[in-house]
Amino acid sequence: AQRVTQPEKLLSVFKGAPVELKCNYSYSGSPELFWYVQYSRQRLQLLLRHISRESIKGFTADLNKGETSFHLKKPFAQEEDSAMYYCALYSGTYKYIFGTGTRLKVLA
Amino acid sequence: NAGVMQNPRHLVRRRGQEARLRCSPMKGHSHVYWYRQLPEEGLKFMVYLQKENIIDESGMPKERFSAEFPKEGPSILRIQQVVRGDSAAYFCASSLSANTGELFFGEGSRLTVL
Numbered sequence: 001a002q003r004v005t006q007p008e009k010l011l012s013v014f015k016g017a018p019v020e021l022k023c024n025y026s027y028s029g030s031p032e033l034f035w036y037v038q039y040s041r042q043r044l045q046l047l048l049r050h051i052s053r054e055s056i057k058g059f060t061a062d063l064n065k066g067e068t069s070f071h072l073k074k075p076f077a078q079e080e081d082s083a084m085y086y087c088a089l090y091s092g093t094y095k096y097i098f099g100t101g102t103r104l105k106v107l108a
Numbered sequence: 109n110a111g112v113m114q115n116p117r118h119l120v121r122r123r124g125q126e127a128r129l130r131c132s133p134m135k136g137h138s139h140v141y142w143y144r145q146l147p148e149e150g151l152k153f154m155v156y157l158q159k160e161n162i163i164d165e166s167g168m169p170k171e172r173f174s175a176e177f178p179k180e181g182p183s184i185l186r187i188q189q190v191v192r193g194d195s196a197a198y199f200c201a202s203s204l205s206a207n208t209g210e211l212f213f214g215e216g217s218r219l220t221v222l
Contacts, residue, residue: 004150036211043111044199044213086150094164096141096211098151 002027004089006099013077014107021072021102023061023087032090033070035061036098039083047072047085057081077106113182114200114214122222127187127194129217133202140183141211142175145197154198157183190221 003026013019025031035047048056050063050070061072070087087099113132121127133140138159143151153167157177165175172190177183187194197218201211 006150034210043215044201046210049210094141094156095153095167097153098143100148100150 002089002091002095002097004087004097004099006085006087006102008102009100010103010105012105012107015079016076019072019074019077019081019104019106021085021087021104023070023072023099025068025070025087025089027068027089027091029092031063032092033061033063034088034090034096035059035070035072036086036088037083038086044086077104079106079108082106112200112202112212112214114198114217116217117215118218118220120220120222121190123191124189127190127219127221129185129187129198129200129219130182131185131200131202131214132182133200134212137202137204137212139203139205140177141201141203142183142185143199143201145199145216147196151199154185187219190219192221195219195221 005024007022033050036044037047038044059072059074061070063070082105084101084103086101089097112134115130119127140157142154144154145151155168155175156164160179172188174186197216199216200214203211
């Protein structure tokens with residue numbers, strides 16, 4: 001079954017600390033994976049996608065097929081990073097499968 | 109470009125009534141997706157539509173739920189004879205094509221069934 005798992009509902013870190021938001025997936029084919037973010041009072045928006053291999057707002061995510069993971073990382077968290085983060089899998093059949101989300105709180 | 113517009117933002121219905129949720133995609137987008145978010149759960153795929161066609165409704169409950177995306181006007185998600193379990197946030201997203209890798213989301217419609 002196709003599934004995206006985000007094991008942490010809430011992650012609290014101090015400003016300047018490293019951040020890692022975990023995402024594991026279950027998919028038999030070649031996955032396309034994304035991170036979406038929802039800042040307070042804003043709509044859900046794309047943060048980054050694995051095929052781009054880019055860094056957005058200091059965040060990176062590497063696809064690890066062996067561990068079926070796509071963890072989101074940032075070396076130094078900032079207060080404005082506080083938001084809800086969703087990992088998503090594109091299954092190739094028009095479906096984007098989302099995880100349950102992780103709320104990141106960056107403490108001053 | 110105003111982005112994906114959903115209305116109403118909040119809707120309250122009594123059990124047995126009908127709920128209609130509207131979604132206007134971004135200008136130029138002909139692909140629309142509806143997702144449901146129950147408390148403590150992620151976004152669950154419901155239906156994918158193109159103009160005048162339902163492409164994939166595998167995530168829609170078999171009864172009481174229907175969706176359309178007419179040639180003119182917004183996409184509509186219709187829930188007949190609502191029950192308390194239908195209370196959720198319903199999100200609409202649009203994309204320029206089916207596999208561009210970016211969905212543009214609306215702000216969601218929160219349905220509360222009393």
